[in-house]
Amino acid sequence: xxxxxxxxxxxxxxLIIGSIYQAIATxxxxxxxxxPGRMIDVGGHRLHLHVTGxxxxxxxxxxxxxxxxFSSNFAWVQQxxxxxxxxVVYDRAGLGWSDSGSKPRDAQRSAKELCTALQRAGIxxxxxxxxxxxxxxxxxxxxxxxxNEVVGMVLVDASHPDQWIHIPASRNGRTVAFGTRxxxxxxxxxxxxxxxxxxxxxxxxxxxQRAEMDAILATPRPWSTAADxxxxxxxxxxDQINAARSLGHLPLAVLSVTEQDKFADVLTALQAxxxxxxxxxxxxxxxxxxxxxxxxxxxxxxVVATAIRQVVEAAHTxxxxxxx
Numbered sequence: 001x002x003x004x005x006x007x008x009x010x011x012x013x014x015l016i017i018g019s020i021y022q023a024i025a026t027x028x029x030x031x032x033x034x035x036p037g038r039m040i041d042v043g044g045h046r047l048h049l050h051v052t053g054x055x056x057x058x059x060x061x062x063x064x065x066x067x068x069x070f071s072s073n074f075a076w077v078q079q080x081x082x083x084x085x086x087x088v089v090y091d092r093a094g095l096g097w098s099d100s101g102s103k104p105r106d107a108q109r110s111a112k113e114l115c116t117a118l119q120r121a122g123i124x125x126x127x128x129x130x131x132x133x134x135x136x137x138x139x140x141x142x143x144x145x146x147x148n149e150v151v152g153m154v155l156v157d158a159s160h161p162d163q164w165i166h167i168p169a170s171r172n173g174r175t176v177a178f179g180t181r182x183x184x185x186x187x188x189x190x191x192x193x194x195x196x197x198x199x200x201x202x203x204x205x206x207x208x209q210r211a212e213m214d215a216i217l218a219t220p221r222p223w224s225t226a227a228d229x230x231x232x233x234x235x236x237x238x239d240q241i242n243a244a245r246s247l248g249h250l251p252l253a254v255l256s257v258t259e260q261d262k263f264a265d266v267l268t269a270l271q272a273x274x275x276x277x278x279x280x281x282x283x284x285x286x287x288x289x290x291x292x293x294x295x296x297x298x299x300x301x302x303v304v305a306t307a308i309r310q311v312v313e314a315a316h317t318x319x320x321x322x323x324x
Contacts, residue, residue, distance in 0.1 A: 066133030070096030094225030
């Protein structure tokens with residue numbers, strides 16, 4: 001047989017083996033990592049909500065993860081907040097343990113689904129909403145759509161709605177979306193079990209949550225969902241957030257990082273705009289922290305949890321946030 005004819009045969013064989021391996025690994029991980037919280041029907045699909053902490057009479061804290069991330073990413077922050085109030089970590093549609101939802105996956109759609117899930121789970125406001133990375137756009141949409149329910153906000157190295165237009169190479173996020181879809185394509189053949197592009201998302205987490213994220217992020221779905229969100233960001237979410245109402249005097253804490261892999265000048269300048277969303281804001285730049293490490297590394301998650309507690313207290317007492 002011609003050697004050149006063997007090459008596509010070998011490649012096809014390896015892809016078939018990879019697909020079988022991925023199916024077996026996914027089934028195994030579903031058995032090993034059941035959802036730690038509740039599955040709540042929001043109309044056609046279910047969202048996973050994990051509620052911990054104690055109802056102390058203060059606002060419940062809602063934790064919103066980044067683009068491909070999900071509830072396990074907030075393990076350290078969640079643990080620190082449990083003595084203070086109720087804490088809700090959840091997975092947007094298509095992420096973590098949640099079912100896939102309808103498209104487009106824009107910020108307002110996610111915010112509306114979150115509100116439905118909270119109501120059906122019996123978790124009423126008021127809320128302090130916390131968004132990391134892309135989650136910052138979702139909590140801003142939530143505050144715009146449900147202003148009477150939100151009494152405080154924390155943006156944890158949160159995305160700026162105009163981020164991609166300041167990075168021309170991103171083609172309004174479409175270049176990033178393409179790369180994300182390619183990551184999902186590789187996951188179909190089991191490759192993410194051997195090459196770990198999400199390592200920065202999980203390094204430093206407690207062992208259980210690290211294992212949960214490692215298992216779920218090795219599947220195609222979170223990357224496909226993230227790519228859909230990136231496309232919707234340019235088409236819908238950006239305009240939604242830029243048209244949102246003012247936060248007025250809402251207690252707002254903005255946390256930024258010093259360590260940026262790429263486009264540091266652009267991202268730092270955009271972070272500096274976020275405290276202007278409210279007349280009652282503080283801005284803390286966390287020395288040595290990276291974008292992902294801000295929530296998954298314990299020493300930085302403690303800083304995030306402290307800022308959240310300050311916003312919860314300011315919302316409870318009516319006192320302004322201490323300026324630093």
